Amino acid sequence: MKKLINHPEDVLNEFMRGFSIAHKDLVEYKTDPVHFHRAGGAVQGKVGLISGGGSGHEPLGGGYVGRGMLDAAAPGAFFSSPTPDQILAATQAADGGAGVLHLVLNYTGDILNFEMAAEMAEAEGIEVTSVVIDDDVAVEDSTWTAGRRGVAGAITAMKMTGAATDLGYDLARTTEVCKKINDSMGTMGLALSACTVPTAGKPSFDLADDEIELGIGVHGEPGVKRVKIMPADDITDVLVDAVVKDLKLERGEDVLLFINGLGATPLSEQYILYNHAWDKLDALGVNVTRSQVGNYFTSLEMAGASITIMRLDEELTTLFDAPVHTAGWRAGA
Amino acid sequence: MKKLINHPEDVLNEFMRGFSIAHKDLVEYKTDPVHFHRAGGAVQGKVGLISGGGSGHEPLGGGYVGRGMLDAAAPGAFFSSPTPDQILAATQAADGGAGVLHLVLNYTGDILNFEMAAEMAEAEGIEVTSVVIDDDVAVEDSTWTAGRRGVAGAITAMKMTGAATDLGYDLARTTEVCKKINDSMGTMGLALSACTVPTAGKPSFDLADDEIELGIGVHGEPGVKRVKIMPADDITDVLVDAVVKDLKLERGEDVLLFINGLGATPLSEQYILYNHAWDKLDALGVNVTRSQVGNYFTSLEMAGASITIMRLDEELTTLFDAPVHTAGWRAGA
Numbered sequence A, B: 001m002k003k004l005i006n007h008p009e010d011v012l013n014e015f016m017r018g019f020s021i022a023h024k025d026l027v028e029y030k031t032d033p034v035h036f037h038r039a040g041g042a043v044q045g046k047v048g049l050i051s052g053g054g055s056g057h058e059p060l061g062g063g064y065v066g067r068g069m070l071d072a073a074a075p076g077a078f079f080s081s082p083t084p085d086q087i088l089a090a091t092q093a094a095d096g097g098a099g100v101l102h103l104v105l106n107y108t109g110d111i112l113n114f115e116m117a118a119e120m121a122e123a124e125g126i127e128v129t130s131v132v133i134d135d136d137v138a139v140e141d142s143t144w145t146a147g148r149r150g151v152a153g154a155i156t157a158m159k160m161t162g163a164a165t166d167l168g169y170d171l172a173r174t175t176e177v178c179k180k181i182n183d184s185m186g187t188m189g190l191a192l193s194a195c196t197v198p199t200a201g202k203p204s205f206d207l208a209d210d211e212i213e214l215g216i217g218v219h220g221e222p223g224v225k226r227v228k229i230m231p232a233d234d235i236t237d238v239l240v241d242a243v244v245k246d247l248k249l250e251r252g253e254d255v256l257l258f259i260n261g262l263g264a265t266p267l268s269e270q271y272i273l274y275n276h277a278w279d280k281l282d283a284l285g286v287n288v289t290r291s292q293v294g295n296y297f298t299s300l301e302m303a304g305a306s307i308t309i310m311r312l313d314e315e316l317t318t319l320f321d322a323p324v325h326t327a328g329w330r331a332g333a
Helices: A008-022 A084-094 A108-123 A153-166 A171-183 A232-247 A267-283 A314-321 B008-022 B084-094 B108-123 B153-166 B171-183 B232-247 B267-283 B314-321
Strands: A027-031 A034-038 A048-055 A072-078 A100-105 A128-133 A185-191 A211-214 A225-228 A254-261 A287-294 A304-312 B027-031 B034-038 B048-055 B072-078 B100-105 B128-133 B185-191 B211-214 B225-228 B254-261 B287-294 B304-312
Touching: A008 A027, A008 A034, A008 A072, A008 B267, A008 B287, A034 A084, A048 A084, A048 A108, A048 A153, A072 A084, A084 A100, A084 A108, A100 A108, A100 A153, A100 A171, A108 A128, A128 A153, A128 A171, A153 A171, A153 A185, A153 A254, A153 A304, A153 A314, A171 A185, A171 A314, A185 A232, A185 A254, A211 A232, A232 A267, A232 A304, A254 A267, A254 A314, A267 A287, A267 A304, A267 B008, A287 A304, A287 A314, A287 B008, A304 A314, B008 B027, B008 B034, B008 B072, B034 B084, B048 B084, B048 B108, B048 B153, B072 B084, B084 B100, B084 B108, B100 B108, B100 B153, B100 B171, B108 B128, B128 B153, B128 B171, B153 B171, B153 B185, B153 B254, B153 B304, B153 B314, B171 B185, B171 B314, B185 B232, B185 B254, B211 B232, B232 B267, B232 B304, B254 B267, B254 B314, B267 B287, B267 B304, B287 B304, B287 B314, B304 B314
Parallel strands: A048 A072, A048 A100, A100 A128, A254 A287, B048 B072, B048 B100, B100 B128, B254 B287
Antiparallel strands: A027 A034, A034 A072, A185 A211, A185 A304, A211 A225, A254 A304, B027 B034, B034 B072, B185 B211, B185 B304, B211 B225, B254 B304
């Protein structure tokens, strides 16, 4: 294992401490239990928004905490759910008296721990609602989930739902729009290589030199099929077709086109996917009115990418365009 | 070669077209000759700022064109200088009647081609000045340069110099502050693995499974030495010591600490370098008052990173903090 680390078991602590010093204008980092919250704490009277999940999906952790996005986040160990006490602490930190929404990616461990934390928070008098993000159209049920997995679209959902809380939506309306965002999008991805979790010390799966896996999960869970490497346009066809079919997109609709890099895939390759996906949607009469390209939800240094398409209306476009200030959401997005 | 591409010779065209569609609110892409300029064209009465260099150092190309940074950019082929006619076209596109500054990274081919383009622009009545960025403290002269190489610090120089043009600095003062920025910083990096240029089809150099190269150039040019992989803190010590010595940093000074990822190195590892570099500078009595961490200047999917330290005064801090809106500079920086 060749990595810029000290001891494998110190990676997350050192990463999070470094992150919190570099971005102390945006976040505060707490270690007992581990969570991040916005610098300055909860905004009184605003609905709080939190999320959480396994580390390794960078820049999650502290990267999306800040104005216009998350109020707090609970990062678990690598590819492991945060514990209920972490989620409870994030909930408390996000509570400005108007309730807190849990934005949960659909993995069985996460679902259970967020539910426990929600019960604990309710017992303390914090009103909690929950929305489960399950944007991955590749597989129904998987080794890690009942139903579809939550993947890159969750980041866009965090950004847009955070915007709703900033615009003064109450808890019921925030919850409703977050569900609408989830229902409006679909994602499918592929991997060219595995990543190595420092505490595991070896690649999470094996792929032959000429092989890729379509529909793979962000932890290396099995996808739809392994195939020989194909031209990027052919791969893009498979992914876009699957999402368009799932969303039942029709001529004349407006969409967000989001290409997410899994870590080691250069931006040039991500924009090559974008380029052909745009042409395909254009040929279908679908208008790409908003775009997002980059490493928004990685699996460490995995090579690969996913394509997310989200149906947009005026409300969702406004939420996408709203101001945001976090370490991880790009200015130019 | 396992990449998300179609034909190797089409990679740059498809990348740049995709980029220009995704970010059409920020940039315009011209193909004859290839260059990017700000959407809407030059700002009348403002000094123009351009840069350019070989492709593969992402998100360079169009990624730093926009308000508060570059007015235009001329991307060459992978790891190759742009041609004089590309640079001339970028100069013309950036010309708002107040002169144009060429921000040039110190590589022999780039220097020659920017000089030729400057002469051509002057012949057309555009006043041009030039600043050569040579922040890499690792080696004096190299296979690609006379003198020191220009590396990641060039991106910070583009951002800060662009801010100066926005604040109304004239050409002489813009040129002077860009030189001051260059004189105020030093960078040193390392690589854990090579990258593969699509048109070459094979890795640019070989490194053993347990080997890293300190002081390596961003095209794989030889560095200071190859050593066995070390703990991240020991690597950070080597890099920070070299830059601190070069800058003759003293107790009580304020600095920017910038960790740049070369492509495949996860953010968690970059923040581990940041974490220890911050502690080292703190122990020296040097105050890290500004921070920048991420893939600002990659070598495609190379694994590795560099550390840049810049001495800050009030003027430079103001330029770093000024508004910026490009696809590549992060909101949270």
